[in-house]
Amino acid sequence: MKNFLLSILCINTLIIKAQYEGYSEDSWSKQLKIEEIFSNEIDKSSFKKHLKKLTERPHVVGSEGNTEVIRYIGQVMDDAGFKVTNYPYDVYLPNKPGNSIIEIVTPSRDILNQKEDIIPDDPFTTDPDLWKGWNAFSGSGDVTAEVVYANYGRKQDFEQLKELGVEIKGKIVIARYGGNFRGYKAKFAEANGASGLIIFTDPQDSGFTRGLVYPEGAFYNSSTIQRGSLLTTDFTGDPLTPFEPALPLDGKKKIKRLDPKDAQLHTIPVTPIGYGEAQKILGQMQGNPVPSSWQGGLPFTYRLEGGSSLTVRLKVDQKIDFVRATNVIGMLKGSESPDEWIILGCHLDSWGFGATDPSSGTAMLLSLSETLGKLNDEGYRPKRSILIGHWDAEEHGVIGSTEWVEQMRDELNAKGVVYMNFDGAVSGKGFGASSAPTLKKLLVEASKDVKYPYTDQTLYQFWNRNNQDEPPIGNLGGGSDHIAFYMHIGVPSMSGGAGGPNVYHSNYDSFRFYERFVDPEFQMGAMVEHMAGLMTLRMANGDLIPYNLNRYASDLKMHISNAESKINLYNKGFDGFSSTSKAIKSLEQTSEKLTQKIQSYLSEGDFSKKELSNLNQQLIGLEKSFISDKGMYFGSWYRSLYASSDPFSGYAAWILPGLEYEIALKSSDRLEEWDSRYSEAVNSLNLKMNELINDLSK
């Protein structure tokens, strides 16, 4: 304990010396006091209490359990002193599995199980509200066909099958989870003429090969099934209302919706299965052995084709209709700049009990609301407003948050300082984060002031245990509620939290599982709350918004250079994005100058509220330099030139997605156009920074 205190002192000394970005000396010393009080106010028992309550019942969007969770969240936030608003939408989605059958027809009939085994000493597993495994947005159909194994069902896997001469047309594809967003497995299978798709979790990826299985360990047992959506439209959110909020059908404002026939939905039946049942199909296949990297952990050599003696029936009958989804958003109004919003969020809907995903994030945010509420009551009101969003229908396609962003577009453009996503943020004892460039320093510095439990280390020490220049911070990809904030309207975002092995999207992800394997001593919730709270308070209370402005140029330089290298692999003659590189060079100097200017401005200490407000508005506007009305060629809804999810896999992060798309197509046709669009964006950022320098010099 002593060591820990010592290191805190050292770190604080260091920070004071360095004057934290955006703070005057006076504000920073106040801030340190607030942070200390905040840290002391955290109620370490609160996370567990909320988690238990939130996970009493399965709470899929539109279910009774979901309604109950929405009520509970609103109640807690309200009690904590937040102004709570519910934002309802009518979203086009399937919120029940419907009917499905997987049956081996020949050589001998065998109807396969589609639901997790009951575990004798886990009462959650007998809950009548638990459903079978299913993939939302499956097509409906009833097919019987031979089978083809397609590894992870990625673009390259289907390409390899073609090269290997494997006929997919009319066959049922069986593919393993992993390697991409599951929706793309369905998209590629359908595009290749498959009549159906069965998705299983391979023991090598998440089962016994990795470690002991539930209930003896945290990995998938033979009956564990990953549920999940298949939605792969070329935008994010409700499939019928791109760019627009899916406001209630019975509301005043009428939103024009696509005809469901024109929505980009899958038509083939798709359903998931555990590896115990998958083995019954895979183990009877008779074709050629797979390429070595396609081999999984089941006890036989995997084959490409089942052959004519093995036929499988796959039936899915899944109804898609309008379902009410409701976001719950609480606001703690800022004392000085209420129209500058620090936004945190996590979704509230789940596939089952959702103990790790999402409810661990929700429970942490509820406890954080209470702590911030207490701080507020004690007079430490945040300067900026703190909004905590609990998004519905995330699991079906990141829908609730996206509809809200589309609804609040203008307000968010003006007020959105930052979005911090905490989806399932207390799911283990590891730690990880992804972030926009301007927020990386915030993450790193906050982690130095947080104690990592079960050790004498700070979170920073634990996170950076490989002693790199910086702990590993990823790029923001797809798969959660930061998408619309960051990739559609350009609010600087981060996503992070504690993770570890868990029974992802299965019926086993219950409070019982959590207290057995995720964190039996319930220490991690308070840690993530401490981290999230420090970041929130630092963003909320800086005189100027504490973006780390130098990071744009250095990150851009690296990403442009990476893109150039990738292009040179297929276009040896390409000699680089000269205009963009030039613009970045200039940006490098400007941002350094701006950073110094901000420092000296803040050290002078004499600034009016109006002055600050004007400067902060400009700071909020910086990231918008990367927002393009034209958007991406793979989908104009993706408007950020800086980041998108990979449109060929759904999950992976694409930085400079305009370029990445050309690279994926091995195309050189539009490189000049992109050099021009990227240099324009960087020059626009440069210009805005210069304007800020001017204003700071007045």
Place this chain on the structure above:
Amino acid sequence: MKNFLLSILCINTLIIKAQYEGYSEDSWSKQLKIEEIFSNEIDKSSFKKHLKKLTERPHVVGSEGNTEVIRYIGQVMDDAGFKVTNYPYDVYLPNKPGNSIIEIVTPSRDILNQKEDIIPDDPFTTDPDLWKGWNAFSGSGDVTAEVVYANYGRKQDFEQLKELGVEIKGKIVIARYGGNFRGYKAKFAEANGASGLIIFTDPQDSGFTRGLVYPEGAFYNSSTIQRGSLLTTDFTGDPLTPFEPALPLDGKKKIKRLDPKDAQLHTIPVTPIGYGEAQKILGQMQGNPVPSSWQGGLPFTYRLEGGSSLTVRLKVDQKIDFVRATNVIGMLKGSESPDEWIILGCHLDSWGFGATDPSSGTAMLLSLSETLGKLNDEGYRPKRSILIGHWDAEEHGVIGSTEWVEQMRDELNAKGVVYMNFDGAVSGKGFGASSAPTLKKLLVEASKDVKYPYTDQTLYQFWNRNNQDEPPIGNLGGGSDHIAFYMHIGVPSMSGGAGGPNVYHSNYDSFRFYERFVDPEFQMGAMVEHMAGLMTLRMANGDLIPYNLNRYASDLKMHISNAESKINLYNKGFDGFSSTSKAIKSLEQTSEKLTQKIQSYLSEGDFSKKELSNLNQQLIGLEKSFISDKGMYFGSWYRSLYASSDPFSGYAAWILPGLEYEIALKSSDRLEEWDSRYSEAVNSLNLKMNELINDLSK
């Protein structure tokens, strides 16, 4: 085809231009003609004929099948025109499995199968002479105990078990094949107090995880068992006669033998098993899960301990006694320098039919004998003598070849130019080789003149398909008949051939397996024969022995530098082997000078037979600079300062083994001594080279 011829022409031009080492211009042009005739004389049907005959019956040392193989080899060599001599020894070894039982005792009795399944359309698998799986040199005993899993049973695995707090004393260890010589698994298990050892082949290492299994593919099925010796004395060869030949007990010369009680033999029972049966034990284990790299391919999480509910009985009753082993050696006497010996070899004993191991090597050597015999008959006698050795009792511990080297020590010291080992040298369609520095160029250059079948490539192009400066040539480790030649008496050696997946040391390694999976078109035998023949003829016919003398210094430099880096990991203060480095620097200059001197000497073309004989004697003596009477601290029988097998794993190669041993012990005590011993050796080599330079200048 056209391309291939073109590249051959280019290569030949290049070689003629560069004047091949050891050859005068005149000799080289004669040699090229001989090589062309040799290539045309190869009978491509011969390999298959010999392989079929050699593999009619299992031929373990001392068996009737073995006697038959010895007779056949002698007959073929004799017919080919070789002078054949049999060298008999009486070796102390077990040549039958004896009795053994593996039985799960609790929770419920299950007697495990110890023999390969019969395959319906493979008549070899019903042969009554096939035995159960066994490990020669097991101790005898009958124990019942709990089990502990020890991964590959390597030194580091047992160390990790200790760290993990796993008690081994009294337990039966179950370990998987791979990672070291199996004898060390037994040695370490016994040293750690285990009461017995069961060794299995994991499907991830050689079974279904790797590819289709026999009879559908070339990988181990669930019943395939790797047989093999466990002998781990600190010398190589017969366990009762280190340094001395195990001459027949009834012969004239009496050899003093150790009392078997004093021999370094294992005392615990050890036996191998297939993964189908191993699964019955491993799948019932109840302890903690293993470190992730210890997980294998069976369908459950591997555990460290079985727990008290699982007990296993292991009984082995194996008789060790004197068994007659017989080497068959054929000699084609040299026309000009009969007392300079080019030695080739492969063992003749096997565990079953031994189609790949060893008989593919034997069949190749028999076909080569015939081709060389024809060449000889046509008047193209080799200048030096060519000896082809067929070694017995290799499988039990590299015994036949070692006893012969010990018997012929003085003669070999004077006459042994090179030893080329072809153990199972036609076991697949890949190609690989390991070599002493002076022979690497010989390998590379010969491979340029050999066509690789099934393609238009040369062997060189196939072998060097990654386009490196040199194709991958390994260092000579343990495990075959080059050991005594190279590591005990310092005859420059190489080992190589064609390889691929095969059912190593199992009852399935039959002619049937070979024609199905190894090389159904029987093209590889002739290719390896071509390669071996070119190397043999080049070594046999050079005016001076074509050692590549420059390679000593460059290889030594690299190995010393590697050793220094490894020492610096545990001894930061160590500042290098300065005397040795200095010696190597000097050697570098001397060897370059010597190489030039040899070139100019040969280009003058005027030299007497006596002169050449004197120079060649000196060349033979060079490698002896690395032979130390004191030998290694891990075993004085290992007398080469240059290379040994790793005494902690048995298979891996140790270059500069004096240093490697200190590194393995993390010791710095003897570094000065070694700097002195190594610099002495290098200086001695340098001195000999300088003497050669002087003699060449006369």
